[in-house]
Amino acid sequence: MNISKKSILQKGKGKTRKQAKLEYLYEKESLYFAQIAESVKDIAIKELKNLGAYDLKTVFRGIWFKAAKKDFYRITYFARLLSRILAPLVSFECHDKDDLYKAARKIRWEEFLTVKDTFSIVANVSESEITHSNFAGLRVKDAIADYFRDRTNKRPNVDAKDPYIIINIHIHKNLATLTIDASGGALHKRGYREESVSAPMQETVAAAIIHLSEWDGQLPLYDPMCGSGTLLCEALMKYCRIPAQIFRTGFGFERLPDFDANLWEKIKKDSRDNFRELKQGMISGSDVSEHSINAVKTNIMGLHFGSEIAIEQKDFQDIESIENSMIITNPPYGIRMGKDQNLNKFYHNLGLFFKNRCSKSTAFVYFGEPKYIKKVPLSPSWKRPLKIGGLDGKLVKYELY
Template identity: 30%
Template sequence: MSTYFAICPRGLEEHLLEELRGVGGEDLRTTHGGVFFTGDWSVCYRANLESRLATRILWHIVKGPYQKEEDIYRLAVRQLWPNHFDVTRTMRVVTTAIKCPLKSLDFVTLRVKDAVCDRFREDRGDRPNIETRNPDVSIHVFLSENECTLYLDTSGQPLWQRGFRKASVDAPLKENLAAGILKITGWQPGTPLVDPMCGSGTFLLEAVQMALDRAPGLDRGFAFEMLRNFEAMNWANIRQAAEARVKPAEPMDIRGYDIDDKAVRATRRNLQEAGFGNVVTVDQGDLLETQPLTDHGILVTNPPYGERIGEQDELAAFYPELGSALKKHWAGWNCFFFTADLRLPKLVGLKPSRKTPLFNGPLECRLFEIRMVAGSNRKV
């Protein structure tokens, strides 16, 4: 049994814990921005392959106290790195910290890199090459006020990179955050789903994968394949089992609209590239004019935040029109708006039944749920 730390967008920790329990994780414990868990390598492989919410899965190597940089060097140089990966693998060191008293994290990164290379030289007579952009192996250093934890990354590229979104538009939502938002909405396959401002189609792509029970990591590789203890046959069986679960892609009541033709083309291309071109309907349309084709369902969207002053004014004018459109067309629907603009409910003129704090990177946001009760719509 090994210990791991799964990183996720802040606000999704409890949902990630349930997901990790579902792939066999034990001793689960949440903290800000992630979940600690234990398991064998099958659990680690499944977490990387099947987690929709995690950003990466880190394998815990060692934890120890420190007061200065040399304490961290000594902790790192004692670890048997050549037992974990081959000297021919490229590597990098990534350092993050909370309340760390040391002056330079860059210097900590350098000392850990020196420690790993010194250990290789002593044990193997050679050292691995450093590659900062796309290494085979990443060592993660986490510093609290007085403790240093060293991890090996088992994911490689962040897990929100599903391996198939080719076309993008401005400010796309990361896939794991979109998947988490869909979980919070309570959407279930078979329920009508509409994203009326679909951008490059992230909500739609995640919803289709959920509906098909398609593991999000089936189209990509992982860093654990580069480690010395990689269990190739075990991994092949896990992948095969995940592929066997995937349901056939058939048309679903999942729809996307966007006023921008470029976004519509990007979404259609992304769906086509992923093999879902015939599953989702995507059309050009203005949210204020769009009407649902059923009397109930889930509307979920990520409207513009208005980061510049002129945009703020445009949004202040747009929101009351949005409120009117929701009352006019969307009675019976549960509507979810993910935004950093906390003025939205007040200016829309509709009271949210739930406000869920979430972070889009460092940006604090809210997922507002507005229930449009059937029978209460009126002509506006």
């Protein structure tokens, strides 16, 4: 994720920030980094551009982009496909532990946290003279601790589970970039999932499926195997223009020294004013499992307009018909059903259900185990790999005439 061989470590020791007019890389160039799975990078580019990003540059598992501060806040708040967003502080040549330690010591860490706050380090090293990520993380930790100890005789503590701020160090081919996690944790953790089922679909996977389906509310959406309701929740949030992170209580960008609280409050207010209501019957779902039905009802309860989603307990084979609709679903597979289930027969029956009872509809089916695609007695319109969220699955589209 490094972008330049030029060090941007700032000078001006002993002066106030205002006097020295010091800026970090994200301030100086309005530059940020989005972590993203490779298989959805193409649609993530569209999402970023729609939210105001410009000058995008793709690298392995990420996208560098520029954005005005208000758009940077909006991207972090609304983006449904990204894993994390990082705000770069400095980039520098790093050939050994001393290079890393000295560079990290030069950051004005009191602008980001106090000795009473906690922090964690995420490190990634590749093709460099420093060969171990854990070692790199420890050197940055030592630099931060010594920085505060020299000035206050105290140091902030490390908290890997719930830190006040997350600091990221990435070293590739001896070029290091030190960043702040502006999202404040993984963005797939939306906060609406209070109840779960076995092997639940990750939220970013569901968001990618909804995006690729191009569902826009013109047709009813139905999930006949809804599990804990992740696809239904992501469809609702996208259609109703609800920010993906509406339930997140804190963001990493709030720790940045140039954080604008008034601008952030305005963005949140504007987003609430722009909600679009969901009409009753527009999104529906069912599942054979009572546990799943209880879970999805709990999860949609906290969402705006969640009461408009119709949910019932029913085996898909007991559904009389789903016509003139868009079907989006993630059927059970080995990890969810257990090896004792006859999955070949299950997928064959699913194909017959689509063929015989879902006329004039379109089905988007995510196969967590792609080997079962051939067991469905239908010809796909297209297939797309979706390697994201720990799964190596495929999304398949069926036109049901």
